[in-house]
Amino acid sequence: MKDKIFRFLLFFAALIILLLTAGIIFALVSRSTEAFQEYGFWGFITNPEWDPRPATEEYGALSFIIGTLYTAFFALFLCIPFSLSVALFNGEYFKGKKISSFVRSIVDLLAGIPSIVYGLWGFYAIRPLVIDLGVNAQGFGIFLSSIVLAIMIIPYASSLSTEFISMVPNKLKEGAYSLGATQLEVIKNISLPTAGSGIVASYILALGRALGETMAVTMLIGNTDRIPKGLRDTGNTMASVIANQFGEADGLKLSSLIAIGLLLFVITAIINLVAKLVMKKVASI
Amino acid sequence: MRANEDKTVNYGAIGSGGGIRSLRDHSVDFGASDAFLNEEEIMTMNGEVIHIATCMGGVVMAYTLEGVDSLRLSGRLISDIYLGKIEKWNDPRIVIENPNIKLPDLDITPVYRSDGSGTTFNFSEYLSVVSPEWSRVMGKGKSLKWPAGIAAKGNPGVAGIVQQTEGAIGYIGSEYALTLRLPTAKLKNRAGNYVDATLETISAAANVRLPDNMRATITDSEDPNAYPISLFTWILVYKDQSYDNRTYEEAQDIVELLEYVISPDGQKVAAQINYAPLSEQALEKNRRLIEQINYGGLPITP
Numbered sequence: 001m002k003d004k005i006f007r008f009l010l011f012f013a014a015l016i017i018l019l020l021t022a023g024i025i026f027a028l029v030s031r032s033t034e035a036f037q038e039y040g041f042w043g044f045i046t047n048p049e050w051d052p053r054p055a056t057e058e059y060g061a062l063s064f065i066i067g068t069l070y071t072a073f074f075a076l077f078l079c080i081p082f083s084l085s086v087a088l089f090n091g092e093y094f095k096g097k098k099i100s101s102f103v104r105s106i107v108d109l110l111a112g113i114p115s116i117v118y119g120l121w122g123f124y125a126i127r128p129l130v131i132d133l134g135v136n137a138q139g140f141g142i143f144l145s146s147i148v149l150a151i152m153i154i155p156y157a158s159s160l161s162t163e164f165i166s167m168v169p170n171k172l173k174e175g176a177y178s179l180g181a182t183q184l185e186v187i188k189n190i191s192l193p194t195a196g197s198g199i200v201a202s203y204i205l206a207l208g209r210a211l212g213e214t215m216a217v218t219m220l221i222g223n224t225d226r227i228p229k230g231l232r233d234t235g236n237t238m239a240s241v242i243a244n245q246f247g248e249a250d251g252l253k254l255s256s257l258i259a260i261g262l263l264l265f266v267i268t269a270i271i272n273l274v275a276k277l278v279m280k281k282v283a284s285i
Numbered sequence: 286m287r288a289n290e291d292k293t294v295n296y297g298a299i300g301s302g303g304g305i306r307s308l309r310d311h312s313v314d315f316g317a318s319d320a321f322l323n324e325e326e327i328m329t330m331n332g333e334v335i336h337i338a339t340c341m342g343g344v345v346m347a348y349t350l351e352g353v354d355s356l357r358l359s360g361r362l363i364s365d366i367y368l369g370k371i372e373k374w375n376d377p378r379i380v381i382e383n384p385n386i387k388l389p390d391l392d393i394t395p396v397y398r399s400d401g402s403g404t405t406f407n408f409s410e411y412l413s414v415v416s417p418e419w420s421r422v423m424g425k426g427k428s429l430k431w432p433a434g435i436a437a438k439g440n441p442g443v444a445g446i447v448q449q450t451e452g453a454i455g456y457i458g459s460e461y462a463l464t465l466r467l468p469t470a471k472l473k474n475r476a477g478n479y480v481d482a483t484l485e486t487i488s489a490a491a492n493v494r495l496p497d498n499m500r501a502t503i504t505d506s507e508d509p510n511a512y513p514i515s516l517f518t519w520i521l522v523y524k525d526q527s528y529d530n531r532t533y534e535e536a537q538d539i540v541e542l543l544e545y546v547i548s549p550d551g552q553k554v555a556a557q558i559n560y561a562p563l564s565e566q567a568l569e570k571n572r573r574l575i576e577q578i579n580y581g582g583l584p585i586t587p
Contacts, residue, residue, distance in 0.1 A: 052428040053428075053430060123445075123449070138446075138450050138452070138453060140435050222435035223438075224436060225431075243438075244438050245400060245428070247302070247303070248301075248402065250306060
């Protein structure tokens, strides 16, 4: 009897999650139809104009899509050397050692810091450095946001990569050592290729996290509704434009913001799906 | 008139757009806005709405420039800065207005509001009045399409960036800037005088003929002492209070609240939080408007 009740409770809990997700999708789709009907799906995502003035009202998502991809991919690029070395440190060189669990918990701590704290840190500590570097006059923009984003996603990229690197079978490595390979050669020729797709999957997940990050980016990117011209320029991401403009929006603007939310949802879902597929491939090896 | 300690007013700081929407849905007793409803918006409301001015504010130009503690600007200069046509602080056009100051060879970073805002409306309304180019290229509105600068959310966001960025300039609600004591520019008014935003210079801007319905912008005022970007801030209520099964007592409470807000006691409270008090002319027009509030045609008496 108890078993049955427990089963029912679990089933019920799982059902609620499914219903909630369906509800979120329904709300996003139903409230974004106005924008998609007005501009068409392709028209909306390929239009770089964002003009809220009633006389010339026109909304397109392109500048925010580009801003999002720009910051997320540059952050991913910046984070690779750090997260890869952390993963090798924990999963290969100091595997199972005390120092490794210490480093691991510090890196996990990074994941627990609220993003507004990262935003403040970027604003007060990193921005002056970016100004001194001469990136631009006020420091805000793609460059600053990407640096802070890179640090935010290091724990996501490194903890999974660590798992995959430490999962590389010992007999493979021992075989290489017995042939006289150095540790560096073992990492280069055995560990990284074997764990390869797992590492790729962890970076895809980290990318998904970077795409949706809102608060820290909103505080650092400059919030300009134009296609960023380069790393030095300011811009807006899909998440940050919603955070900035949702409060006072109504009518077509509100619908357009929700449409951007739906696009972000779809992009993140695809990214997660791809990462899952890649990981499945690893597991089957 | 004394404050009535027995009654509580719940005020939600959700932005004027949200307040107007809630008033339209009859989910609040009144809304408040720094921009009066235009004809189109008035038509969408469920009943005739009247505007009661509660007090006055301004929009100030806050800036951060090391060693520059007094700066003079004109509407044309502000327009050119925000249009991206003046990019350096030592531009000759700024130097001419500030002959006694050494201005640095530094990029100007104009900062604007990323969210829709009555502050942006009044700022752009003023620039539309004084600069034909602004009127043509930018226009006025709660949110605009900006060619230059960076954006931040709310007065605190803009103030934060301006304070922390050498060479930044931003427009901020005067009540916020006066409370924080941010360095702000003196603006050239219509009479040609350079004035600081103070409660007195903001109040002086209302020394013009006001319309009976109080729906007036008072930017670029003719008064020689007036601060040029001054504004009324309004409470919006339905003229006929008998909608949605409301009781006569509820209508009385609203009228009593409005009478308190424009009473000397109420106006004193406004000044304490750096909003400028209304002129006698504005108070008189307000009283006339409050008298028009009725309950299904019945006058509302205490």
